[in-house]
Amino acid sequence: MTSKDSFPQGSILEINGKCIVLKGDDIDTDRIIPARFLKCVNFNELGEHLFQDDRQELKGEHPFDLKENRESSILIVNDNFGCGSSREHAPQALMRWGIRAIVGQSFAEIFYGNCLALGIPCATASIDIINDLQNHIQSNQSSSWTLKIQKETLSSAGTLYQINIEPGSLEMLITGRWDATSQLISKSEKIRQKLESLPYLTEFHKEIK
Amino acid sequence: MSSGTLYDKVWDLHRVAELPGGATQLLVGLHLIHEVTSPQAFAALEDKGLRVLCPQRTLATVDHIVPTVNQERPFADSLAEEMLSTLEKNCKKHDITLYSLGSGNQGIVHVIAPELGLTQPGMTIACGDSHTSTHGAFGAIAFGIGTSQVRDVLASQSLAIKKLKVRRIWIEGHLNSGVYAKDLILHVIRILGVKGGVGYAYEFAGPAIEDLSMEERMTICNMAIEGGARCGYINPDEITFEYLKRCPKAPSGKAWDRAVSWWESLASDPDCSFDDDIHIDASEIAPTITWGITPGQAIAIHECMPSLESLEQNELPIAKEAFLYMDLKPGTAIKGLPIDVCFIGSCTNGRLSDLHAAAQIAKGRQVAKGIKAFVVPGSEKVAKEAVQQGLDKIFIEAGFEWRQPGCSMCLAMNPDKLEGRQISASSSNRNFKGRQGSASGRTLLMSPAMVAAAAITGKVTDVRELFINTHRGQQIQTP
Numbered sequence A: 001m002t003s004k005d006s007f008p009q010g011s012i013l014e015i016n017g018k019c020i021v022l023k024g025d026d027i028d029t030d031r032i033i034p035a036r037f038l039k040c041v042n043f044n045e046l047g048e049h050l051f052q053d054d055r056q057e058l059k060g061e062h063p064f065d066l067k068e069n070r071e072s073s074i075l076i077v078n079d080n081f082g083c084g085s086s087r088e089h090a091p092q093a094l095m096r097w098g099i100r101a102i103v104g105q106s107f108a109e110i111f112y113g114n115c116l117a118l119g120i121p122c123a124t125a126s127i128d129i130i131n132d133l134q135n136h137i138q139s140n141q142s143s144s145w146t147l148k149i150q151k152e153t154l155s156s157a158g159t160l161y162q163i164n165i166e167p168g169s170l171e172m173l174i175t176g177r178w179d180a181t182s183q184l185i186s187k188s189e190k191i192r193q194k195l196e197s198l199p200y201l202t203e204f205h206k207e208i209k
Numbered sequence B: 001m002s003s004g005t006l007y008d009k010v011w012d013l014h015r016v017a018e019l020p021g022g023a024t025q026l027l028v029g030l031h032l033i034h035e036v037t038s039p040q041a042f043a044a045l046e047d048k049g050l051r052v053l054c055p056q057r058t059l060a061t062v063d064h065i066v067p068t069v070n071q072e073r074p075f076a077d078s079l080a081e082e083m084l085s086t087l088e089k090n091c092k093k094h095d096i097t098l099y100s101l102g103s104g105n106q107g108i109v110h111v112i113a114p115e116l117g118l119t120q121p122g123m124t125i126a127c128g129d130s131h132t133s134t135h136g137a138f139g140a141i142a143f144g145i146g147t148s149q150v151r152d153v154l155a156s157q158s159l160a161i162k163k164l165k166v167r168r169i170w171i172e173g174h175l176n177s178g179v180y181a182k183d184l185i186l187h188v189i190r191i192l193g194v195k196g197g198v199g200y201a202y203e204f205a206g207p208a209i210e211d212l213s214m215e216e217r218m219t220i221c222n223m224a225i226e227g228g229a230r231c232g233y234i235n236p237d238e239i240t241f242e243y244l245k246r247c248p249k250a251p252s253g254k255a256w257d258r259a260v261s262w263w264e265s266l267a268s269d270p271d272c273s274f275d276d277d278i279h280i281d282a283s284e285i286a287p288t289i290t291w292g293i294t295p296g297q298a299i300a301i302h303e304c305m306p307s308l309e310s311l312e313q314n315e316l317p318i319a320k321e322a323f324l325y326m327d328l329k330p331g332t333a334i335k336g337l338p339i340d341v342c343f344i345g346s347c348t349n350g351r352l353s354d355l356h357a358a359a360q361i362a363k364g365r366q367v368a369k370g371i372k373a374f375v376v377p378g379s380e381k382v383a384k385e386a387v388q389q390g391l392d393k394i395f396i397e398a399g400f401e402w403r404q405p406g407c408s409m410c411l412a413m414n415p416d417k418l419e420g421r422q423i424s425a426s427s428s429n430r431n432f433k434g435r436q437g438s439a440s441g442r443t444l445l446m447s448p449a450m451v452a453a454a455a456i457t458g459k460v461t462d463v464r465e466l467f468i469n470t471h472r473g474q475q476i477q478t479p
């Protein structure tokens, strides 16, 4: 079981826990975390407001409110999950609620990158596999699952699904190099050379101020 | 794989290194920041004991949370006040230029960088906001990024990113009278879908694109992201250079000529190759409007909303959800639908030419009874020029409220919000559930002229019908 308060660190090889199913295509970031909760200078409280409006609408029947889904750490979604704004608040809210991996048909690009930068893998699978997986989970809600990064599998007692993790992301997760900052700053000499080579920063440069 | 396109050339010029995992480290020529997505990035930077590498290539403004009725400090909303004061503190500490309220240069981040001339062809631009694609109108490669990438750019003036494929969207012909850039891009997204652009940069080209002013081009590239394309761009040409020439931060004197020849060299080569190429005929486009909860759920004004039978299997669930949420009936007309609120503004359509187009419709008419209509200029500069040209008076006399600049009801992080199930005609870019501040509020996206027409009649209206009455069917000129 992954603890809600310990966030991903270092190399990520597998994620264990219950799965939570959230059906629907094109679930956008405004639904994941409505804009009014973006008014904050840190991310600490976001988990509480995850899917707030959808949850209110469903009055306790939303997957993220159901008792059996509490403590889940692997989210199973459909197509184009996380479309919309670039707000990192969306993956942050999911992470702070307890989600440590997402499996779906496809993901919006910025959302995918934001997740990876937090150490949350987004794995994909075909529509048939996702449908089957979602049905399976919904009829065995208490089962515990393991998502293996290197093997690209999601498995539970007696059941195994092949999932796909984009090779670059896979490598970054297992080597622990999904935190880009340290890699980027290590290239300081090359960055300096680039800054000096671009004409709009040299030849015809004007100060912003 | 694409080659010889502007995207390829700019990418190569900014490539710092290849990273493990297949991403490229790309230099960022201009970093734009604002109050919503930067505070956590600065905090993370300080946690790691890092400093801002190029404060001189970083520009900050405040736009998302600012009130548009009373901008006096401290703001009535203490959270909004805290966000702005955090930005002020961070900019001061790291020596970053902040164009704040009253500076004369404040406004929506995607409006101010172009109008200052900071957005230029051949640059890479990043900002913690998905509509950064706007800057592609100048032939820049501009990406919206998340907060951890904002931290990366602050720390290293570069970012880890994978190269996109390039799809050219060639727009044949010319736009008809009463049809605007907004209609064009809504039409494109309608055809290609909201995820059609995932994995692609969109190059917009062709006679109909070449016709467009810079402000119209910004509307097009602004919404590339709504079609799933993280970045959209248009090759720089005479119209680009003419626009930049008047901008304070564009090169001047001898440097100008050098800049122009560099910019010209970056345009996609005649024999370049694209990963995909799509042709669309501009003359077939009518005023276009969304009826659902994604920007792809759009129809021409004279069309009926789709019947459930006419939809593809994979479109059905979201369409059903949309009809339910919007409380609309499949297969019925959208024209004539009563609306409650009219919003003209945002980084999509809050520029001077947008206000002109709306003012032409509002002039000498009255907002229908019971309709709340308001105009939010995209920047202090837009506001100033609009006032100089008397646009504010036209709007006020017609019964619109004239507000102070900001993002406003585009995402309603300030006091401008829909209430309950109100339905809005909006010139912004997203019609997602709850986007405009009420969890059950409804949004119809359309051009600013169409919003003005809706305000006047109180219902969804074909703006061209208002032309015929007063302008004898003549094309209304925008500057």
Ligand code: SF4
Binding pocket: B063, B064, B108, B109, B110, B129, B131, B346, B347, B348, B406, B407, B410, B411, B428, B429
């Ligand atoms: S106007 Fe809307 S889309 Fe544009 S930056 Fe502001 S909130 Fe984002």
